[in-house]
Amino acid sequence: MIASVEGLRGMPKIRPPFPAQRGVFDMPSNVNNTETYANVPLIIERGAAWYREHGTESDPGTKMFSISGALQRPGILEVAFGLPMDRLLLEAGGGPEAGHTPKGIQPGGPLGGLLPASDLGLALERPPFTERGVLLGSGGLILFDERASAVDLTLYFSEFCEDESCGRCTTCHGGSQRLVELLRRVMEGGGRREDLERIGVLDRTLQNANCLHGQFTPYAVRGLVNYFRDELDTQIDEKRDPARVAPGLIRYIISDPEAPELDEAAELCPTDAIVARGSEDEDEQPAGWRIDDPKCIRCDVCREVAPQAVRVEDRFVALLESV
């Protein structure tokens, strides 16, 4: 941020000197969240003891939490540190909509890691989060339910880390690229047993990156291995995705070819993968629709438009059964 204010490319600097000693244009500077600055006048006015009336020993005061994901009431709430996380996500946020169950939490922003739903009772303060290998960070909490794939989420956050790497050190920009490649391959159905060892090597290597961005990059994949290992194993060994979102492990099937909603689905399909059955034979009148699988990019639009007529199935299980 300091470099950007100075008109330079946003790159981390070696410290010391710290910004408070020499920051923007070499002047002493403080760079903090707006939330921190908002607390300061109140603490000066009313004193530290007043501030400590709320919160915990390690984390006094209150914090703004941004809650989102599979919640009926997402939003931003200010609560005292120490409140159990489930009171925020399940009580205030309403939890997932009826018929769905919490599967995990992504705390602390894209670098914060992953937690299983069994940790919903954790107190919102830094020590229990650090002990579980995740960050409380800026106070973002994303709840996901059984419809989300932990591997897919890990890929998403790893892609973010790769995009945001400034590129100064090979450890970080090369390491995050390799991590993304590996996870993409797993999602495409090409995961291998050795990938688990490679994830461990990348994790250990990234811990030597120059700044916190690189050092926190493996938090998501570490959470995947620590808390959602079954899911990763299933994708690698059985070529099956329990959440049915991995593009290489699923296929879209039309279960009711003559459903009227499919006309609209065919219009909206971005790759024209929904084709009229028999349309290649000019003598045969089209009777309903089918999906041309090689063209399908698994965007899910057709299932949203015609949920009764389209279903998703395990690709390799279906192939094996057909042999």
Ligand code: SF4
């Ligand atoms: S760890 Fe990543 S973001 Fe930090 S300096 Fe190295 S390349 Fe840049």
Ligand code: SF4
């Ligand atoms: S999932 Fe997307 S690409 Fe595939 S058939 Fe449906 S709309 Fe077309």
